Amino acid sequence: MAEDWGSTSFLEEQFRRYYRAGVAKVDPPLEMERREFGFLPFDGGVMIRHTSFSDPSQLHAFIMEKAPAHIYYSSAYYREPRADMESKGWIGADMVFDIDADHMETPCRMNHDAWRCNLCGAEGMGRAPERCPKCGGTTLEEETWVCDICLDKAKGEAQKLLDILIQDFGIPLEYLKVNFTGNRGYHIHITAPWIRGLDQRARREIVDYVTGSGMRIELLGFRPGVKGSSPLHGLGWRGRASKALYDYLAKPPPRLLEEVRRGRGKKMRSITDSRDEILKVLGEGPPSGILKYLGRESLNRLMEEAVREQAAAVDTVVTMDIHRLIRLPNTLNGKTGLIAQPVSVEGLEDYDPLSSSIAFKGGEVPIYVRRAPMFRLGGEKYGPFKEEPASLPLAAAIFLLCRKAARIGR
Amino acid sequence: MISEREASKYPFLKEAASLLEHLEIDIENLTDQRYRPILDRGEERVIQAIRYGVVGGGLKDDLAEFLSFPIAVMLVSMTRDPFLERRYALAEAVRARRLLESEDEGRIAEIARGEFRWRIKVQRREIEDTIYSFELHFVDYLRNSSSFREDKWRLINRILTEGYVLLTKAEAVRLLQVEVEELIRRLSSRRVESNMPEQIMERLGRIKRTLDESRSSIGDSALPSEVIHGAFPPCITHSYRTLTAGGRLSHIERFTLSSFLLNIGMEPERIVQLFVSASDFDEGLTRYQIEHISGLRGSRTRYTPPNCMTMRTHGICHNPDSLCGKVKHPLSYYRRRASELRMSPKARKDR
Ligand code: SF4
Ligand SMILES: [Zn+2]
Ligand SMILES: [Zn+2]
Numbered sequence: 031m032a033e034d035w036g037s038t039s040f041l042e043e044q045f046r047r048y049y050r051a052g053v054a055k056v057d058p059p060l061e062m063e064r065r066e067f068g069f070l071p072f073d074g075g076v077m078i079r080h081t082s083f084s085d086p087s088q089l090h091a092f093i094m095e096k097a098p099a100h101i102y103y104s105s106a107y108y109r110e111p112r113a114d115m116e117s118k119g120w121i122g123a124d125m126v127f128d129i130d131a132d133h134m135e136t137p138c139r140m141n142h143d144a145w146r147c148n149l150c151g152a153e154g155m156g157r158a159p160e161r162c163p164k165c166g167g168t169t170l171e172e173e174t175w176v177c178d179i180c181l182d183k184a185k186g187e188a189q190k191l192l193d194i195l196i197q198d199f200g201i202p203l204e205y206l207k208v209n210f211t212g213n214r215g216y217h218i219h220i221t222a223p224w225i226r227g228l229d230q231r232a233r234r235e236i237v238d239y240v241t242g243s244g245m246r247i248e249l250l251g252f253r254p255g256v257k258g259s260s261p262l263h264g265l266g267w268r269g270r271a272s273k274a275l276y277d278y279l280a281k282p283p284p285r286l287l288e289e290v291r292r293g294r295g296k297k298m299r300s301i302t303d304s305r306d307e308i309l310k311v312l313g314e315g316p317p318s319g320i321l322k323y324l325g326r327e328s329l330n331r332l333m334e335e336a337v338r339e340q341a342a343a344v345d346t347v348v349t350m351d352i353h354r355l356i357r358l359p360n361t362l363n364g365k366t367g368l369i370a371q372p373v374s375v376e377g378l379e380d381y382d383p384l385s386s387s388i389a390f391k392g393g394e395v396p397i398y399v400r401r402a403p404m405f406r407l408g409g410e411k412y413g414p415f416k417e418e419p420a421s422l423p424l425a426a427a428i429f430l431l432c433r434k435a436a437r438i439g440r
Numbered sequence: 441m442i443s444e445r446e447a448s449k450y451p452f453l454k455e456a457a458s459l460l461e462h463l464e465i466d467i468e469n470l471t472d473q474r475y476r477p478i479l480d481r482g483e484e485r486v487i488q489a490i491r492y493g494v495v496g497g498g499l500k501d502d503l504a505e506f507l508s509f510p511i512a513v514m515l516v517s518m519t520r521d522p523f524l525e526r527r528y529a530l531a532e533a534v535r536a537r538r539l540l541e542s543e544d545e546g547r548i549a550e551i552a553r554g555e556f557r558w559r560i561k562v563q564r565r566e567i568e569d570t571i572y573s574f575e576l577h578f579v580d581y582l583r584n585s586s587s588f589r590e591d592k593w594r595l596i597n598r599i600l601t602e603g604y605v606l607l608t609k610a611e612a613v614r615l616l617q618v619e620v621e622e623l624i625r626r627l628s629s630r631r632v633e634s635n636m637p638e639q640i641m642e643r644l645g646r647i648k649r650t651l652d653e654s655r656s657s658i659g660d661s662a663l664p665s666e667v668i669h670g671a672f673p674p675c676i677t678h679s680y681r682t683l684t685a686g687g688r689l690s691h692i693e694r695f696t697l698s699s700f701l702l703n704i705g706m707e708p709e710r711i712v713q714l715f716v717s718a719s720d721f722d723e724g725l726t727r728y729q730i731e732h733i734s735g736l737r738g739s740r741t742r743y744t745p746p747n748c749m750t751m752r753t754h755g756i757c758h759n760p761d762s763l764c765g766k767v768k769h770p771l772s773y774y775r776r777r778a779s780e781l782r783m784s785p786k787a788r789k790d791r
Contacts, residue, residue: 199578200603224579232582235595242596249597251568258568265567265601316568 035400036434042072044428045362046097048389053090056101056360057372060221062089064107064121068355069098070364079355082111099364102355105219107226115353122226123352125233127240128345129187130215131180142175142403175403175433176214176366181383188216191342192375194240195220198266203375210383212363212370217356233350242341245271247326247333251317260315270340271333276312278336279305362389367428384408393424399436405429448502449539451509452532452623453555460510470511471639478504482511483643489531490524490647490654493686496535516628518636518644523685524651525628530686533621540613545573548612556580556619565606567599574612575604584618587688590725667706671781673773675751676700678758683715692754696745696770699733703744703771708734745770 049056059065062083069078069092078098083089093101104111105126109119145158149167158170188208195201195218205222228236238244247253250268251261261272304323311319320329348354357363357370368387385408399415406412412426419440422430430436441462442455450456470479477499485495485508499505509532516528540548545562552558559577566572578600585593599606607615636644672680679693689697694715701711712727735742747769751757757764767773 197602198600200601224577228579228582229586231586232579235582235586236578239595239600244591244594244596246591246597249592256568264599265606266599267596268599 034437036431036436037438038072038074040438041099041364041367041428041431042097044367044390044424045072045099045364046094048362049094049097053094056086056090056093056358058083058086058089059103059358060124061107062086062103064109064111066104066106066108066111066118066355067358068102068104069096070100070102071096072099072364080112080114093361099362101358101361103358104353105351105356106353120352125220125225125228125236126349126354126356127191127218127220127237127342128215128348129184129191129218129343130211130345131184132174132214133345134180134183134187134343136177136180136183138177138179139174142177142405144173146171146173173433174214175405176368176384177403178384178406180214184215185378185381185383187343188218189378190340191218191240191344192378194270194342198239199236206375207359208373208375208378209357209359210369210371210373210381210387211357212368212387213365216373219356230350230352233352234346237344237346237349239267240342241344241346242267242271242337245333245337247271247330252320252329252333254318254321256316256318258316260313261317262312267337271337272312272317274336274340275333276309278332278339279308279312363432365432367425367432388425390424390428393427394421395424395427395438396421396440397427397430397436397438398440399430402430402433402435444502444506448498448505450536450551451506452536452620452627453551455554456506459506463507471637475507477501478507479511479639479643481505481508482515483647485509485512485532486515486524486528486647487650489528490650493527493531494534495531513624513628514632515640515644515647517630517632518640519648519651520631521651522629524647525625526686528628529621529625532624533617536620537613537617540616541610545609548609548616549574552576552612552616552619555623556616559604560612561604567606570608572599572606573609574607576607576612576615578603578605581605581607581615584615587618590722667701667704668774668778668781671774671777673764673767673770673777674759674761675757676770676774679756690756692746693756694729695733695743696751696756698730699743700745700770700774702730702734702742704774 062085065082066079067081067083067089069081071078078096081092083092104123106118106123107121109121110117113119140156143157144153144155146153147162147165147167148169148171150162150165152162152164154163158172161168162170192206192208195206196203201220201222205220205225207219207221209217209219211217245267250271251258251264261268262276263269264272308320308323311317311323324332359370359372361370362368363370367389368383369389371383371387373381373386384406388408396419398419399413400417402413402415404411404413407426407429410423410426412420412422415430415435420436427436431438442453442459444459447453447456447459469475481499481504484497488495488497499508512528512532516524540551545564549558549560549562552560558580560580561575562573563575564571564573578595581598582595585595591597595605676697679689679697682693683689683697698711698715701714702708708727708730711730712723715726715730716723733743745751746754748757748760748764748767751770763773763777767776
């Protein structure tokens, strides 16, 4: 047998054992009979799709029997969830925001992520480049790892998003569900009935809103001649953007200031010269007063940067999709063996995904690790490993097996 | 029960429909001499929609004016012409919007809630230089604004708080226009019996003739004689037709169409009118943009439409024909075809 990285039959057995004991924790989604379910088995086969269940016990029995690596359900509600895509009869869909550290720039990625070119075999650390630097190939495999810094960043984005959804969109807490994905991010579900019927265009508007895309500063009151008070307490993005700008100018990153200054040439004295005046205007209003100190272009660029700090980084394409399958909460993520776990909105701040979501307890398992950066689970740190045997607690061993970074045995 | 006055203003309201049931009018009686003014006005509504893109005027007698609406809707649906259905729905919706503009906030909210189930609150707020009169739930807002392309309608550029979007009176009424348009389109796409008294069929015939005359020239009449409509490249014809049929153009299509028309010598003001009357764009903003493109404002350079390659990448190179293969720019297409047409009168027929 070729090298069995991941030891899938072992994993499948462990998953089955877990589900036999705890499948009752798997909460079916709202109106489960209208959802499509999808399962990805361990054996590397194709996704089992177009299935549906009319009650929780059916679903639980199925999960115990198949012990799949990944379990998904549709954000959409269908008249015929078992039919093929054309005849399902779309009724509506929850809106699920995808926040994934894979789409974020974190400083730690150089340490834990790696890529490999499928064409020539070149390798490197960090995010995969667009093209292989050696042969120019465009099919690069990326290997990403769970890490505290990345997860903190993702959590921060989730908190900003929740803030916008609650304050601006007025979504009541009962309709907001936060789930750790069991890997590198969070899913935020809006299950409010009034959201369900929105089409993709409308969803795009919502995504653009939370990501701060397409903002026009003159429409936020930054246009000549406008009277009024300080924009800092403004509603919605007016306040948020103005606060962002305020913070940004109060402690500006030097790179940006330099750029803006150069962009405007000699016409404008440096922003730093007039910074105090600008901050004063922001504090007292009206916002149009800033245009005395900053040209529209510069203000636009500054604002864009500042707003990025306040906006939530969600994956636009995935979030707009009204037919997608999302991971079912309280199931195991086959890429880590961690639980995709619901977190309360209030509890998010103190939530530690790498402790709370550990599914497998106890046991020492002898494995052989081909490569892994240092990682943490619960209170313990493991690794880094390179081509070496190790004896690890079950959860850590399963984590590495799921990453296909190890196999059972010496 | 709704007053006859109100029913004549907003004949599409549910309450108005129940007034109609109350009156128990029979199709058989339609040909009665007494009803003649109503039939005339019904026909006129449709003709006005075809010719001017808006329904205007009206009968002094409120009840008769009201009754002419279902007649008009019936006539439109009898044509089974989707182009007319759209054009008529827009024309009625523009009429309704103009009337709604002079209502007070309470009445506007009442119609929005009662007729279209909007979650809307009357709430006056003055923020900077803008007076907001309403708060509308974002779901209702998005449903009606998502076809608008202007930046000011993008949700990100709105004031959104606790689930509600702040709206000025004019904006609320503009969004209501979308609902009314949708409603009337639904009404007039209902299939009705086509077996009607002679009187009605005659009117139907007149409408169809007007429609046929206008379909080819709905634009032509708006064009100065030196502009040769038949020489437009397919892409321009497409956006021109979309616009005059009350359809929506993307930002780039609008830019392309206006810069094209400017470059072949159409007066900026005529282009403004074309946009405003066809699609009810904000007149001031449209004028500003057109003057900008024409070089009257801003950088003082006249813009030209994008070349064919750019058009293709934007997905707005529609139905290219054989001449398209020989040119790289919509304007060169126009010049070549125009000179062909000028030289041989026969070629004109081919178009
Ligand atoms: S090829 Fe050029 S002129 Fe012809 S339709 Fe396409 S864009 Fe228009
Ligand atoms: Zn390579
Ligand atoms: Zn990291």
